[in-house]
Each structure stands twice: as structure tokens, then as C-alpha cells.
Amino acid sequence: xSTALLETQGLCKSFGALEVxxxxxxxxxxxxRQALIGPNGAGKTTFVNLLTGLLQPSGGRVLLEGEDVTRLxxxxxxxxxxxxxxxxxxxxxxxxxxxxxxxxxxxxLGAGGGMWRPAGRRTEVVEESTRLIGMLKLNDDxxxxxxxxxYGRQRLVEIAIALGLNxxxxxxxxxAAGIPSAESHILLExxxxxxxxxxxxxxxxxxxxxxxxxQRITVLxxxxxxxxxxxxxxxxxxxxxxxxxxxxxxx
Amino acid sequence: MSTMLPAxxxxxxxxxxxxxxxxxWAAGIAAFFLFPNYLAFGTQVLxxxxxxxxxxxxxxxxxxxxxxxxxxxxxxxxxxxxxxxHLGWTEPLSGLLAAALVAxxxxxxxxxxxxxxxxxxxxxxxxxxxxxxxxxANMFSGWTGGFDGMPGLSFQPILGLFKFDVLFxxxxxxxxxxxxxxxxxxxxxxxxxxxxxxLTGIRENLLRMHAVGAPVRARQVLAYxxxxxxxxxxxxxxxxxxxxxxxxxxxxxxxxxxxxxxILGGYGxxxxxxxxxxxxxxxxxxxxxxxxxxxxxxxxLTLMLVALYARNGILGLGEALRRRWSAR
Numbered sequence: 001x002s003t004a005l006l007e008t009q010g011l012c013k014s015f016g017a018l019e020v021x022x023x024x025x026x027x028x029x030x031x032x033r034q035a036l037i038g039p040n041g042a043g044k045t046t047f048v049n050l051l052t053g054l055l056q057p058s059g060g061r062v063l064l065e066g067e068d069v070t071r072l073x074x075x076x077x078x079x080x081x082x083x084x085x086x087x088x089x090x091x092x093x094x095x096x097x098x099x100x101x102x103x104x105x106x107x108x109l110g111a112g113g114g115m116w117r118p119a120g121r122r123t124e125v126v127e128e129s130t131r132l133i134g135m136l137k138l139n140d141d142x143x144x145x146x147x148x149x150x151y152g153r154q155r156l157v158e159i160a161i162a163l164g165l166n167x168x169x170x171x172x173x174x175x176a177a178g179i180p181s182a183e184s185h186i187l188l189e190x191x192x193x194x195x196x197x198x199x200x201x202x203x204x205x206x207x208x209x210x211x212x213x214x215q216r217i218t219v220l221x222x223x224x225x226x227x228x229x230x231x232x233x234x235x236x237x238x239x240x241x242x243x244x245x246x247x248x249x250x251x
Numbered sequence: 252m253s254t255m256l257p258a259x260x261x262x263x264x265x266x267x268x269x270x271x272x273x274x275x276w277a278a279g280i281a282a283f284f285l286f287p288n289y290l291a292f293g294t295q296v297l298x299x300x301x302x303x304x305x306x307x308x309x310x311x312x313x314x315x316x317x318x319x320x321x322x323x324x325x326x327x328x329x330x331x332x333x334x335x336x337h338l339g340w341t342e343p344l345s346g347l348l349a350a351a352l353v354a355x356x357x358x359x360x361x362x363x364x365x366x367x368x369x370x371x372x373x374x375x376x377x378x379x380x381x382x383x384x385x386x387x388a389n390m391f392s393g394w395t396g397g398f399d400g401m402p403g404l405s406f407q408p409i410l411g412l413f414k415f416d417v418l419f420x421x422x423x424x425x426x427x428x429x430x431x432x433x434x435x436x437x438x439x440x441x442x443x444x445x446x447x448x449x450l451t452g453i454r455e456n457l458l459r460m461h462a463v464g465a466p467v468r469a470r471q472v473l474a475y476x477x478x479x480x481x482x483x484x485x486x487x488x489x490x491x492x493x494x495x496x497x498x499x500x501x502x503x504x505x506x507x508x509x510x511x512x513x514i515l516g517g518y519g520x521x522x523x524x525x526x527x528x529x530x531x532x533x534x535x536x537x538x539x540x541x542x543x544x545x546x547x548x549x550x551x552l553t554l555m556l557v558a559l560y561a562r563n564g565i566l567g568l569g570e571a572l573r574r575r576w577s578a579r
Contacts, residue, residue, distance in 0.1 A: 052462065078464030090462065092455035098258040103452045104463040106445045112465055118443040120262035125445075130256055143258030165463060 003066035005030040005199050006051065006082070006169050011060035013043075013050055013223075020046045022224040023060065028169065032199040033191075035214035037207075039244050043223040044203045045087055048171050052084050053077045064169075078107075081168030085158045085175055087203075093147035097138055097157050100146055101129040104164035132160045135193065137186050152179040159190060170194070172202045176209055188213065211235070219244065266443035275525050279428050283421075290420035296532050297427035298489045301434055303513045303524035305481035308438055310510075311519030312447060313474045314454030315366070318506055319377030320482055322361075322384050325501030326354040327483025328490045332401045333394060341406045343415075347430065347487050354483020355476050357384075362475030366468055378503070385501040400497025404490065415491065423492035430488055434481050439521060441477070450474050454519075515557055517564025526565040 004027040013021040020043040028034055036044050049055040051062060053074040062070045069077055092100050099119075106112040106125045120126065133142050136156040141149055146157055155178050162170060172191075176184050184206075191200060191213070204210050210217065210231075217234040219227040227240050234240055255263075282293055302324055309315040327350035334340035334349060365376045388395045395401075408414040413422045441447045449470055452460045460467050490496045499505060508531075516527020534553060538546035561568040 054458075054461070074461045075464045075466055078462065084462060086458070086462070090456050090459040092452050092459065094455055095451065096258055096262075098256065098262055099448065102262070103448055103460075103465075106448070107463045107465050111445050112449050113470065114445040115441055115447075116444060118263075118266035118440075119445045119448045120259075120265050120443075122445065126259050126262065130259055133256070139256060142256045143261060161459070161463065 003063075004028055005032075005065060007063040007066075008051070009061045009063065011047075011050055011062065012058045013046060013055060014058050020223045021050060021057065022222070024220075024223075024225055026218065026225065028199045028201055030168075030199055031197050032201070032216060033214055034199070034201050034216045034218065035210045036201055036203045036218050036220060037205075037210060037244065038220035038226070042220040044220055045173055046223075047220065048084060048173050048201075048203065051171060052082055078165060081166075082171070083162040083165040083167035083169070084171040085162045085173055087173040087177070089151070089154045089158050091146045091154060091157055091161070094145060096143050096145055097133060097149070097160075098126070098129055098142045100157055101132055101160050101164050102126060104161040105129045105132075108165050129160075129164065132163050135163070136160045136190055152183055155179045156183075156186060159187065163190070163194075168198060170198060170200045172200065172204075174203055174205065176204060176206050184209065266439075272522075275522065276428075276432065283424055283428075287421075290424040292532070292536060294420050294423045294427045294492050295489075296528055297424070297431050298485050298492070299509070299512065299528040299532060300524050301427075301431045301488070302482055302485040302509050303516070303528050304431075304435060304438055304521070305478045305485060306509055306513050307518055307521065307524050308441065308450075308478040308481070309475055310513060311523070312442060312454065313450040313471055315471060315475060316370070316374055317377040318374050318503075318510065319379070319381035320478075320509060321501055321503070321506035322377075322381035323354040323358055323479035323482035324486035324489070324505060324509075325381075325384060325388070326357050326479075327351070327486030328496045328500040329388060329395060329486075330354070330483065331406075331487040331490050332396075332404060332496045335404050335406065336396075336401055337394070341404075343406050343409050343426075343491050346406070346491065347484055350483040350487035351480040354486070355480030358479020359472065359476040362472040362479070366471045366475060378506075381501060381503070381506060385498060388498055388501055396497070398498060400495060402495045404494045404496075406491050406494070415494070417494060420492065427488050427492060430484060434484060435521075438481070442521060446470065446473075451519075511554060513564075515554065515564055517566030517568075520564075520566045523564055523566050530565060 006028040008024050008026045011021055011024040024047065038044055046055065050057050053072060057070065061068055064080055092103065102119065102125050105128045106122065109125060111122055111125055133139060136159060138156055138160065141153055146154055155175065159175060175187055179187060202213060214231055217229065217231055218225060219234065219240050221243055226243065227234060227237050286293065306320050309317060330350040330353040331346040334346060340346065361380050365373060368376060389397055406415055409426055415422050449465055453467055453471060457467065486500055512527040512531045513523060515531055516523035516525065534550055538549045557564065
């Protein structure tokens, strides 16, 4: 088997007696458009936290292009191309939208520690941030403080920041949660506009969005992979329907 | 190039000097001519502004809460004091540099150890570091003068030209003003740089800062060390200007005082250090003259009013009033 872009082998995590990740073997290929679904408390966000290094696993390995990154700090993994969004917005609320994106872009371009030239004069950073802001239709809000924006718009800033890191692997933790349905197309278009070799993993409860977006779906239940396959396979899987989809699809 | 967003134009101009930024310096020079009898007090104000400014970099911008910043003021003070006393190294400018290096090094090492922690733990540990230094200064009295400190230090003229006069603080005042200006230019540059923005990012959202790949702790430690070096310079100017030092330069009273001053003036605003130091010291000076026994009551009441009605300090109050005015 070829090396996947991102892979986990026997990934485990427990908090005391509570096992939140049970020997997860997972693969994400370059260019994948994959969804991770499962009932609340299945351990989806924990899994993303293990992938990004926010949490250290109790066992198992995380591999990026076949290279072990299990012990690598979060920031180092970001440098290697793993970017994420958070389920609950994690933004610089007191700063403007433009500044929020600029901070991420500056870090990616290695300009984040510069001490001499003012931040606003780093044209390469500002231009790239401007482009991303345009891509997420945030132009009119660029000068506003993030804390003043409606929650849905803040969600888009969250995504602009992740894209500003120019990731090879993009992990989106419920990106559409809180975005009004009239605006969720902005999100989908932004993802559709990404380079084709970028792998995208999306955690989402909106099954419409999942089935429109994903070429492959992983179902996580109680910290373990329950099923994996194409959208058609997952939709036809009786057990998945019983555990999760049934209620979600009927709703 | 794509068309510039208004927000991008604003961002590119933000660091530019505003006309009112000349006012503190004009006032500083005017005070030199207007209050020739208060130059010793003025020097104390300038030193305190510099000290509070150094604290603003870590507390106001990087969001590192410390109650032990006098450790670095003291480190700088003892550096020039001990150099003068034991080695006869009394040249003031190289003394400043030495003080900055020693205080910065202590900041670097202690920051590297302490900044693994947050919040109250960090607060207590900064306090402990300061207490350790204070005790060390007390114990090694052969070097430091112990409890009595070092009275009667004298320093060479600045650049060989301007003599420190113990009775008239003309040289001291202008010297402190010049050092403050230089340090201020440095801090202002840092604050508007990407490094400064990233400190603000760390203050605003630590989780996100890690997730954009920023070396968070390295940035914090660096900011802490720079701030420590500036506090060390403030301590050094204090000793060079007054010609003495004692254990109080390292004490909790000084550390808490500068924290109160910064909060009073408004933190994270550069000029909060100026407003806070001036108001606090002028209040202290006038109240202690008028009510020698009960002056701290007046100071306490002022601080209570600020805590209740002006959370963002004097500058924050000014900003709120201006907003209200322009909203009319």
C-alpha cells in the first residue's frame, strides 16, 4: 500500500478509565475529500486534537507522509502543513478580521517574529490575507473587530485563518455550525476552490453537506472506527443507519 | 496588486506617528524649564514611566501577569551599583548597557522556566523570583551592602560632559528623559511589528496562536527578556540619578506600585505608563504633603474609583469620552 498523506496507526487516548480513542487506524490520501461523522461524544474532536498535537495520544502513531510526527509539537505540525479550524471559534476577538488573517499568514511566511518593519507594511502578508478575505466574501467586514461580527461570519474568519496557513491537510471541525444556511455555500465554494492535492477532512453533523462534499466517509462510534466507505456504501449500511444515520437522515 | 481594502490601508498607516504623540515629550521639556525646583521629582516620574512601560510590554501586550517585575528593576540597579562600588566602573552609558544585559539575562532564564505556567501560578512564581533576589541581596551584604544598601555612589559625567549634581537634578532629568525616549521608540517599534502583533495574538487567544504554528513560548520568553532589560535600564537610571540604592529597589512595594500605575493609566496602550505614573506620583506627592498621616486613603479612593468606573484606566476613560463625543 502506498503511503497516505496523513495516517494513524493504533491511535489510542484515554482520560483515566474513559477511552476516547480506541486503536484508530485511519488514512487520509492526498486530494481526499473525506468526512468524519458519528454521534455526539464519539470522539471526533478528540481525534482531530490528536492529529494536530493539541493532545498527546496514550498509544499509537500519527504519520505525515510516512514520517512519525506523534511527538511533534503543534506548531511544528502546522509548519509541515496540518491546519485546522475549531468547533468553537478560536479567534483574536479584539483584532480586526484583516489582522486575524494577517497573524496566520505572517507565521506561515516566517515573518511572525519580525521586530523592525511594522506589521501593516508587510505587503506580501497583507496581500495574501486580502486575497483570502475576498475568497470568503469578508471584504466588507475586513476592518471590523472580529468580536463585533455575527457568529456565522466569524466562522468564515476561522476558515480564512486555516487557509492562510497554506495547508496540505485541512481539518475542519464542524465548519458549518453556526453559519446561516444562506451563507454555507460560501464555505463550500471556498473548499471547492482549494488546490486538488490538498486533503480535507471535515467533521460535520449536517448530512446534506456531508453527502454533497465527501467522496469518502468514516464513521466513528465510541472512539473506534465503526464503518468506512463511499457515501453510497455508508448510506446503505444498516448498522450505520441504526447507530447514527437513521435519526440524522430522518430528521 | 489587488485593490487595497480600506482595512489594509488603515493597517498600513496605523504605526504612523500622530500629532498628539509629541505632547508628552514637549511637556517633559517644558517641565524642565517651568519647575526647576521639582527636577528630582520629575526624574523619579521619568524612571517610573520607563519601568511601567517595560511592564506594559509583557502585561499589556503579551498578557503575562507578573507581580515580580521589580526583580528586574532591582537587577539593573544593583548591577550599576555593584560595578561602581567594587570595580569603580562609573561610566554611566556602559553601566546602562550592563544593567540591561544582566536584567535581560535574568529575564531570559526566569522566563524560560516560569512561562510554562499561567495565571495565578505564574503570578506566585514571579513573586517568588523577586523574593529570592531580594533575599540574595540581603544575604550577600559584602557585595550588595545588605539591608543598608549602597549610599553615596557617584558616577562619571555623561559622555564626559554633563555632570550629575546631587543637589540639582538638571542633568539627571534630561538624562532620564533621553533614555526614556530611546526606550519608548524601541517599545513602540516592537508593538507595531509582527512580533508585537503575535504577542497580542497570544494574549487574545493562546489556543489559536499555537494552531497557526507560532512558537508561542519562545515569543513570550523573548518579550519577557526584553521587558526585563528595559526594567533593568530604569533601575540603573534610578541609581545613577540618585546615587544610592537599598533593598527597596527589589521589593514587593515597588512591584505592586508599578502594576497599579499601569492599570491606573491603562495597559496595552503605550501611553498608559505615562498617564499612570504622572497621576499616581503627583497624587502621592501632593497628598502626602497635605495629609501626612492619611494620604494613602486618598490614593486608595482614587484607585477604587478607577477600578469601578474606568476599567481601562485613565486612557481608556479618555477613549470612551472621545467616542461619546464623536457619536453625537
